[in-house]
Amino acid sequence: MKQPLPIAEDMSKLKTLLHDSLSPHLTADAGKDMRILNLACGRCDEAETLIQVGSELTKGGDVEMIGADIRIREIRQARENHAHLPAKFLIEDATKIDQHQELGDDFNMVFLRHQNFWHGQELWKKIFDQGIAKLRPDGMLVITSYFDVEHRLALRALEALGMEVISNTRNKASRELSDAPGKSVDRWVAVLKRRGT
Numbered sequence: 739m740k741q742p743l744p745i746a747e748d749m750s751k752l753k754t755l756l757h758d759s760l761s762p763h764l765t766a767d768a769g770k771d772m773r774i775l776n777l778a779c780g781r782c783d784e785a786e787t788l789i790q791v792g793s794e795l796t797k798g799g800d801v802e803m804i805g806a807d808i809r810i811r812e813i814r815q816a817r818e819n820h821a822h823l824p825a826k827f828l829i830e831d832a833t834k835i836d837q838h839q840e841l842g843d844d845f846n847m848v849f850l851r852h853q854n855f856w857h858g859q860e861l862w863k864k865i866f867d868q869g870i871a872k873l874r875p876d877g878m879l880v881i882t883s884y885f886d887v888e889h890r891l892a893l894r895a896l897e898a899l900g901m902e903v904i905s906n907t908r909n910k911a912s913r914e915l916s917d918a919p920g921k922s923v924d925r926w927v928a929v930l931k932r933r934g935t
């Protein structure tokens with residue numbers, strides 16, 4: 739699918755950021771393949787980007803992505819837009835993703851783009867907790883944020899859940915949202931691992 743120009747540019751920046759943030763932290767036994775769980779993915783504009791990054795990081799290994807969101811319309815759109823990708827999109831409440839046992843708990847990456855911590859801290863703590871439980875022991879959790887305060891609060895909540903920030907980057911080229919001063923697309927990208935791993 740050809741993306742509108744601003745989205746294509748956002749994706750190109752996100753791809754570089756993810757690649758540069760993740761590659762120094764891949765462990766030797768991370769495995770040849772990559773499973774990615776994208777929670778609260780919406781229509782998942784970043785599906786192809788994530789799969790490309792996974793493929794680069796595994797040097798051509800198999801990459802699989804599962805996207806999940808509670809909104810039916812967005813998930814239907816994601817399924818339509820990304821039918822050509824090795825990706826599945828589930829209509830799921832991410833606070834209860836543990837009930838979906840067949841998903842497994844061996845994801846190399848759990849990804850949350852534009853997490854919404856500011857608008858429901860208790861809800862998002864549950865989503866974070868559920869995401870962490872789906873990671874391999876050496877897996878990485880990645881969040882991106884629209885604005886500074888929300889990003890800081892989300893990182894603090896993740897640290898309280900036993901995670902450690904291993905990379906935190908302000909995307910200087912991020913696209914400003916014209917109707918929301920101080921907010922921009924993938925303004926921050928952070929990578930976290932379980933503390934002590």
Ligand SMILES: C[S@@+](CC[C@H](N)C(=O)[O-])C[C@H]1O[C@@H](n2cnc3c(N)ncnc32)[C@H](O)[C@@H]1O
Binds near residue numbers: 781807831833851
């Ligand atoms: C700020 S939007 C980000 C969407 C997408 N990741 C993006 O970057 O465009 C937050 C998303 O969280 C989803 N969400 C909120 N509560 C959820 C829940 N309990 N389970 C799954 N998704 C949820 C919303 O439906 C929405 O798509």
